[in-house]
Amino acid sequence: MEGISAPAFQEEASAQVSFYEWQLAHGICVGIEVPAEIGPDCLDKLLSVLHPTERHAVETFPEWKKSSWIAGRLAAHEALRRLGFNDNYAVLNDSRGAPLPPSGYTLSISHKKRGPVTLAVALADRSSAISLGMDIEALWPMRMNIAHLVCTEREILASMGLSQSRRWRDVLLRFSMKEAVYKAVDPFVRRTLDFSELSLDLYEDGRADATWTVLNPLPNLFLDVRWMLWNDWVLASARTEKAPE
Ligand SMILES: CC(C)(COP(=O)(O)OP(=O)(O)OC[C@H]1O[C@@H](n2cnc3c(N)ncnc32)[C@H](O)[C@@H]1OP(=O)(O)O)[C@@H](O)C(=O)NCCC(=O)NCCS
Numbered sequence: 001m002e003g004i005s006a007p008a009f010q011e012e013a014s015a016q017v018s019f020y021e022w023q024l025a026h027g028i029c030v031g032i033e034v035p036a037e038i039g040p041d042c043l044d045k046l047l048s049v050l051h052p053t054e055r056h057a058v059e060t061f062p063e064w065k066k067s068s069w070i071a072g073r074l075a076a077h078e079a080l081r082r083l084g085f086n087d088n089y090a091v092l093n094d095s096r097g098a099p100l101p102p103s104g105y106t107l108s109i110s111h112k113k114r115g116p117v118t119l120a121v122a123l124a125d126r127s128s129a130i131s132l133g134m135d136i137e138a139l140w141p142m143r144m145n146i147a148h149l150v151c152t153e154r155e156i157l158a159s160m161g162l163s164q165s166r167r168w169r170d171v172l173l174r175f176s177m178k179e180a181v182y183k184a185v186d187p188f189v190r191r192t193l194d195f196s197e198l199s200l201d202l203y204e205d206g207r208a209d210a211t212w213t214v215l216n217p218l219p220n221l222f223l224d225v226r227w228m229l230w231n232d233w234v235l236a237s238a239r240t241e242k243a244p245e
Pocket residue numbers: 068069072093096097098099108109110111112134135136178179181182183184186187192193194195196197198
């Protein structure tokens with residue numbers, strides 16, 4: 001569901017910043033849209049809302065990385081605030097790139113540039129017993145050449161007979177959900193997964209069944225995967241939870 005309540009930094013944010021909120025099956029998700037090239041005035045305003053350590057980190061980044069990293073932080077802070085977390089906290093990255101949530105929370109970030117805008121989303125929940133993964137992708141243009149990289153034979157067979165645009169949608173959903181799974185499981189497996197290690201059966205209600213094709217790297221963890229379409233964006237999320245002993 002899309003919400004409209006204003007984020008904490010709205011006064012500082014300029015008219016160039018839009019925000020969205022969805023209550024997803026896996027947690028609260030906040031989206032922040034900023035210009036792909038942030039002008040100096042807007043940049044100063046957005047930097048002023050970040051934690052000093054985050055501001056310091058931004059100074060070390062190349063220009064191309066700034067807008068997405070900042071938007072990701074704004075989305076993360078807002079998602080955490082909506083869960084009741086109001087401390088002044090810096091969302092930094094661990095040695096493998098994962099965002100570090102405050103204790104007692106779980107958090108995942110994704111961002112993409114599309115034309116003149118960058119959309120960043122942050123998915124968060126109030127638990128340290130689970131791990132979340134979030135991914136967004138622009139639905140268009142079709143990039144069918146990624147299909148053989150992303151899909152198992154079983155997944156390709158499942159899409160046979162569908163129209164080209166529907167086949168493309170399914171390829172992208174699978175790509176996005178596998179990226180979300182990677183982010184959710186990386187804290188446990190701490191290695192890159194190959195796309196062929198996971199096979200997904202898609203359902204039109206936004207669910208998907210995930211089957212490990214080789215060795216399940218997480219035998220004692222439940223994995224739940226979801227997807228949704230919004231304004232020609234794919235939003236995919238994954239949640240892992242320890243099975244009871
Ligand atoms: C890390 C990876 C998932 C990032 O995806 P992307 O599409 O390039 O970029 P996104 O915007 O969606 O995600 C970037 C965010 O992911 C998060 N992230 C990066 N590495 C991460 C990791 N190891 N674990 C969890 N989250 C991670 C960060 O928050 C980052 O944003 P930030 O730097 O602003 O904090 C991707 O580059 C990758 O290496 N994938 C590995 C292969 C794979 O996905 N296999 C799936 C097979 S099942």
